[in-house]
Amino acid sequence: MSEPFEPKIIAFVCTYCTYAGADLAGTSRLKYAPNVRIIRLPCTGRISPMFILKALQKGADGVLISGCHPGDCHFTHGNYHARRRWMVFRALLDFIGIPPERVKYSWISAAEGVKFAEFINTVTEDIRKLGPFEQYSQLIEQTQASASL
Amino acid sequence: MSIEEQYRTRAKELLSGGAVKMVIGYGKGTTASRRRPLFISSPDDVERLVLDDACITNLSGYLVSEGLLSDEKRVAVFLRPEGIRAVNILAAESQLDAEQIVIFGFDVSGTEVRALKGIHVEEFSDVIGSIKEGAPEASEEELFEKIEKMSPQERFSFWQEEFAKCIKCYACRQACPMCYCRRCIVDSNQPQWVNTSSHSLGNFEWNIVRAFHLSGRCVECGNCDRACPVNIPLRLINHRMAEEVLGAFDHFAGMSKTQEPVLASFKKDDSETFIL
Structure with missing residues (x-):
């Protein structure tokens, strides 16, 4: 008997907006899918594309990235830099064949607990429909195979 | 004369x-x-x-x-x-x-x-x-367009096949005038971001990282492509990235010696259609 597929999702969020938004979702007793593992970072500008690759490498089926709305950054322009980086990285992932649906970006402020809960729910559902990221997990399996000549 | x-x-x-x-x-x-x-x-x-x-x-x-x-x-x-x-x-x-x-x-x-x-x-x-x-060079455009038309799965398989050949010799890095970091990210091991073995996952990661670090900086001289001992069409990825920064930010790498690097600058009205 096989277990139904539960997507594993990693969320990289900035501490000043989205993390506080997630906090608000919690204190407001909003329910959202338990599939997401949140990683808190100082700013979206701190989110290196390496983090996304690492999450996929460790078997994530989807990655979320979220931070302050443009103009709201605690460090004044970290999210503007991040936005450019994502734009380019997104095109690169697409060209390499990693479907853009697996990596999602959003702006969620500290006041948007509802938006946070809805975002997590829709993305979880989308990724559940896409199914496990099999092409990538095949690559991961190869890395675990014993050495052969 | x-x-x-x-x-x-x-x-x-x-x-x-x-x-x-x-x-x-x-x-x-x-x-x-x-x-x-x-x-x-x-x-x-x-x-x-x-x-x-x-x-x-x-x-x-x-x-x-x-x-x-x-x-x-x-x-x-x-x-x-x-x-x-x-x-x-x-x-x-x-x-x-x-x-x-x-x-x-x-x-x-x-x-x-x-x-x-x-x-x-x-x-x-x-x-x-x-x-x-001027118009982009016609060489290899055929393969480029073929890749653009593929579905993500097909593209993934295409690159998986190409990167399977990679032996992680890093000749592409050594040949590149833009890869001047004293300590490359793949040489760092705390933390180890990229798998060092030349299995497909490590090869995927290395080539993604390389292309990302060159986006907005690559001048498409073709040094990496010619240096590659297993003939991975690296120029195609670089070309896609150059196209992206030109289209999205009107940035053409190397216009002047005072040009701001594209990923170290921003405009408040940069496109963000993909952000929810």
Whole structure:
């Protein structure tokens, strides 16, 4: 008997907006899918594309990235830099064949607990429909195979 | 007088007058069709310089060799337009002082070699501007378009097959004038971001990281592509990235020595259609 597929999702969020938004979702007793593992970072500008690759490498089926709305950054322009980086990285992932649906970006402020809960729910559902990221997990399996000549 | 003769004479003058301490050019290679980098510091050696349509390597990477420019003396170098753009980027990223670089500019169309007028990078801005305006080169466009039309799964399989050949020799990095980091991210092991073994996952990650670090900086000189011992079409990824920054941010790498690096700058109205 096989277990139904539960997507594993990693969320990289900035501490000043989205993390506080997630906090608000919690204190407001909003329910959202338990599939997401949140990683808190100082700013979206701190989110290196390496983090996304690492999450996929460790078997994530989807990655979320979220931070302050443009103009709201605690460090004044970290999210503007991040936005450019994502734009380019997104095109690169697409060209390499990693479907853009697996990596999602959003702006969620500290006041948007509802938006946070809805975002997590829709993305979880989308990724559940896409199914496990099999092409990538095949690559991961190869890395675990014993050495052969 | 052929351009080869002209440049030999100019190199001789510069070296004997002490205006430059070294000329980096092309010399004869191991076979008739190959050229290898030549480093000349004596005026007697200028006869060894060769300039013809086989001179395709971008020599600008040698300029950031450790200690070469630290004595503030000038160095002359043979560069095609891509090489001149690369010098602009290196100057914009504070890797060298463009004043120290004396350029022997040339361009090749078919088998014809023609000289580009100018000594310092600023004087070539028209040439670079016309490349930006000009249509992208037709070579390999067929394969590029084929990849663009694929579904993500097909594209993944295509690159999986290509990257399976990768032996992680890092020749692409060594050949690239833009890959000057003293400590490359793949050489760091705390934390180990990229798998070092040459299995497909590690190869995927390495090639994604390489392409990302070059986006908005690559001048498409083709050094990486030619250096690759297993013929992975790396130029296609670089080309896609160059296309992206040109389309999204109107950024053409290497326009001037003061151009802001595209990923180290921003505009408040940058596109964000993909952000929910």
